[in-house]
Amino acid sequence: MRGFRFELQLASRFLLENRNQTILILLGIAVGVGVMVFLSALIDGLQADLIKKTVGNSPHIIITREVAEPLRNPAEPDGFFPIQIQRRGSRPVVEWIELTNTLKEEPQFTAVVPVLDGPALLRSGSASGSVALRGMKLEEADKIYQVSDKIIAGSPELAPGTLLVGSELAEQLDLQPGNTLTMEIPGKQPVSVLVGGIFDLGVQNLNKRWVIMERNRVAYLLGLQDRVTEIEIQVKDVFQAEELARTWANRLPGYQVESWQETNASLLTALRSQSNSSYTIQLFVLLAVTLGISSVLAINAVQKTREIGILKAIGIRTRSIERVFIIQGALLGTGGALAGTLLGLGLARLFILFGSEGYQLSLLLKPATLAIVMTLTILASVFAAFLPARRVARMNPIEVIRNG
Amino acid sequence: MAEIMLQGQGLIKEYGQPIPSRVLHGIDIDINTGEFLALVGRSGSGKSTLLNIIGALDRPTAGKVIIDGTDLYSLGEDELAYFRNQTLGFIFQFHFLLPQFTVFENVLIPYLIYHGRAGSPVVKQAEELLERVGLAHRRDNRANAISGGEQQRAAVARALINQPRLVLADEPTGNLDSKSGENVFALMREINRDLHTTFIMVTHDSLLANRTDRIVELRDGLVLCDQSPVIIE
Numbered sequence: 231m232r233g234f235r236f237e238l239q240l241a242s243r244f245l246l247e248n249r250n251q252t253i254l255i256l257l258g259i260a261v262g263v264g265v266m267v268f269l270s271a272l273i274d275g276l277q278a279d280l281i282k283k284t285v286g287n288s289p290h291i292i293i294t295r296e297v298a299e300p301l302r303n304p305a306e307p308d309g310f311f312p313i314q315i316q317r318r319g320s321r322p323v324v325e326w327i328e329l330t331n332t333l334k335e336e337p338q339f340t341a342v343v344p345v346l347d348g349p350a351l352l353r354s355g356s357a358s359g360s361v362a363l364r365g366m367k368l369e370e371a372d373k374i375y376q377v378s379d380k381i382i383a384g385s386p387e388l389a390p391g392t393l394l395v396g397s398e399l400a401e402q403l404d405l406q407p408g409n410t411l412t413m414e415i416p417g418k419q420p421v422s423v424l425v426g427g428i429f430d431l432g433v434q435n436l437n438k439r440w441v442i443m444e445r446n447r448v449a450y451l452l453g454l455q456d457r458v459t460e461i462e463i464q465v466k467d468v469f470q471a472e473e474l475a476r477t478w479a480n481r482l483p484g485y486q487v488e489s490w491q492e493t494n495a496s497l498l499t500a501l502r503s504q505s506n507s508s509y510t511i512q513l514f515v516l517l518a519v520t521l522g523i524s525s526v527l528a529i530n531a532v533q534k535t536r537e538i539g540i541l542k543a544i545g546i547r548t549r550s551i552e553r554v555f556i557i558q559g560a561l562l563g564t565g566g567a568l569a570g571t572l573l574g575l576g577l578a579r580l581f582i583l584f585g586s587e588g589y590q591l592s593l594l595l596k597p598a599t600l601a602i603v604m605t606l607t608i609l610a611s612v613f614a615a616f617l618p619a620r621r622v623a624r625m626n627p628i629e630v631i632r633n634g
Numbered sequence: 635m636a637e638i639m640l641q642g643q644g645l646i647k648e649y650g651q652p653i654p655s656r657v658l659h660g661i662d663i664d665i666n667t668g669e670f671l672a673l674v675g676r677s678g679s680g681k682s683t684l685l686n687i688i689g690a691l692d693r694p695t696a697g698k699v700i701i702d703g704t705d706l707y708s709l710g711e712d713e714l715a716y717f718r719n720q721t722l723g724f725i726f727q728f729h730f731l732l733p734q735f736t737v738f739e740n741v742l743i744p745y746l747i748y749h750g751r752a753g754s755p756v757v758k759q760a761e762e763l764l765e766r767v768g769l770a771h772r773r774d775n776r777a778n779a780i781s782g783g784e785q786q787r788a789a790v791a792r793a794l795i796n797q798p799r800l801v802l803a804d805e806p807t808g809n810l811d812s813k814s815g816e817n818v819f820a821l822m823r824e825i826n827r828d829l830h831t832t833f834i835m836v837t838h839d840s841l842l843a844n845r846t847d848r849i850v851e852l853r854d855g856l857v858l859c860d861q862s863p864v865i866i867e
C-alpha cells in the first residue's frame with residue numbers, strides 16, 4: 231500500500247485544482263448534513279421532553295398481584311374478604327415488606343414505593359365526587375410524585391384523619407384546607423376527614439381523581455390491615471424499564487410487573503412514527519448528498535481523462551485510479567460532514583436563541599446520532615464515488631494518447 | 635555484439651467488432667539493446683499501433699512481444715502496468731504532464747506510483763535529470779506554466795526516472811517548433827548514447843529519421859523496408 235500515499239496526493243490535488251467545484255459540493259454536503267443534525271437534535275429533544283413529561287413524575291414499573299385468589303379477612307376469621315379493588319383487577323400484596331426490601335436492593339431502582347389504593351366517594355354538602363384513594367407515606371410518595379413541592383394550598387402533611395386532594399377536585403367540591411368532608415368507602419361506614427392541603431401534580435386526571443392519605447390509615451379504612459395493592463418503582467434509565475420489568479417478572483412468579491412502555495404503548499408508537507418520518511427525510515437528504523457527490527465526481531472524472539490516461543500509460547494500476555476517486559469521495563464526505571455538523575450545531579444554537587420565543591424548546595444532540603450521521607455521510611460519499619471511479623479506471627489509455 | 639532486447643513475432647492487430655479491419659498484418663521485428671530506431675510510414679500505416687503493442691499498452695490480436703525474455707501479453711493487466719512502469723519510458727506527442735503537479739513532481743511520478751515517497755537517492759536523480767534536460771530553474775514551476783518545448787523536455791526526464799531499458803516516443807517533436815524539436819531530439823540522442831537506453835521513435839519527419847541508427851518503414855500494416863538511414867539517403 232505504499233502507492234496509497236501517492237493516490238491520496240493525487241486525489242487532493244484533483245480536488246484542489248477544481249477549487250470552486252469542490253467548495254460548492256462541500257457546501258452542498260454541509261447543508262445536507264446540517265439539516266440531518268439539526269432535525270435529529272430537534273426530534274430527539276422533543277421526544278426526550280415528551281418522555282420526561284410522561285414518565286418524569288410517574289412510576290416506571292408497577293408491581294401488582296396477578297392471581298385473583300380470595301383473601302381471608304383477618305377481621306372475619308372464617309369469611310372471605312369482598313374484593314373491591316378494581317385497578318387492573320389486582321389483589322392485595324401481602325408480603326410487601328419483604329418484597330419492598332428485595333426490590334430496594336436492585337441498583338437500577340431509584341424509588342420503591344408501596345401503595346394501597348381503592349375507590350371512595352367524597353361528599354361535601356350537596357356536592358360529591360368519586361375518587362381514587364391513594365394510601366402512601368408522604369416521604370415515599372415524594373420520591374416519585376414530589377407531592378410536597380406541589381402543594382398549592384395548605385400544608386404537605388398527612389396527619390391522622392387528614393388528606394391531600396387534587397386541585398381540580400378541590401374546585402369541583404369547592405374545598406379549602408381545613409374543610410371537613412365525608413368519605414364513603416363501599417361496604418364501610420362513612421368517615422369524616424379533614425382537607426390538609428391541595429396539590430397540583432400537573433396532570434388533569436390526577437388532579438381530579440386523586441386523594442392522598444397516610445397508607446396505614448387507608449389500610450385501616452379498607453380493612454386491609456398490613457397490605458398494599460401495588461408497588462411503584464422509578465428506575466435510573468427510563469428506557470431500561472421494560473427490560474427490568476421482564477427480569478423481575480421472572481423473579482417474582484405470581485406478580486404482574488408492568489413497565490411504562492406497556493402502559494404507554496400508543497405514545498411510544500407515535501414517537502416511533504415521528505422518528506421514522508424524520509429518518510425518511512434524512513434518508514432523502516442523504517440520497518441527495520450522494521447523488522451530488524456522484525455527479526461532481528463523474529464530471530471530475532471526465533475532466534481528468536488526460537491525466538488518468540497518462541498515468542495508466544506510465545504504469546498506474548486500475549485499482550489505484552479507482553481508489554483516487556474513492557478517496558476524493560471520502561475526503562468530500564468527511565469535510566462536508568464536519569462542516570455540516572458545525573452548521574447543524576450553529577443552526578440549533580440560533581434556534582434556541584431566537585426561534586423558541588414563548589415556548590420551551592429543548593434540542594438534544596446525542597453523540598451517537600452525530601457519529602451515525604457522520605459515518606453514514608462518509609459511507610454514502612465513498613459509495614457515490616464508486617460508479618465514476620469504476621468507469622474512469624477502466625478507460626483505455628490509448629484513446630487519450632492517440633487523440634491528445 | 636548486438637544483443638536482442640525486444641522481439642515482435644507475427645504481430646497482428648484487428649479493430650472493430652462486427653467486421654474487423656486489420657491494421658497490422660503480421661509483423662516480425664527484432665530490436666537490439668542500445669539501438670535508436672525510427673518507425674516511419676504514412677498515417678494509417680500502423681506505426682502507432684505497433685508502438686502501442688510494443689509498449690505494452692495494446693494487446694495484439696495475434697503474435698507475441700518479448701522484452702528481455704518476458705512475454706508481455708502473457709502477463710495480467712496489473713503485471714503489465716507494473717512492467718510499463720519499471721521497464722519502459724514513454725514520451726508522447728502531447729507532452730501530458732500533470733498540471734496539478736510541479737515540474738519536479740511530474741518527473742518523480744513514475745517512481746511515486748509504486749513507492750509513495752521519494753527518498754533522497756531518487757530526489758537526487760530527478761534533480762540530475764532536470765539539470766540534464768535544462769530545466770533545473772523550472773523545478774518548482776507548475777507543469778502548465780512552462781513552454782511546450784520545456785514540457786516535452788520534462789516529459790523526457792519523467793520517462794527516464796525509473797531507469798527504463800526501453801523508451802518509446804510517439805511523435806515527440808510533432809507538436810513543437812523546429813528549434814524546440816531539435817532540442818528534444820538532441821536530448822534523446824544524447825541519453826541514448828550516454829546511458830545506452832534503447833529508443834523507438836515514431837515520426838513523420840524524415841530528416842529526423844535520417845539521424846537515427848535504423849529506420850523501419852511500415853505500409854498498410856507490413857514492414858516495407860528496414861534499413862540504416864545512410865542507404866535511404
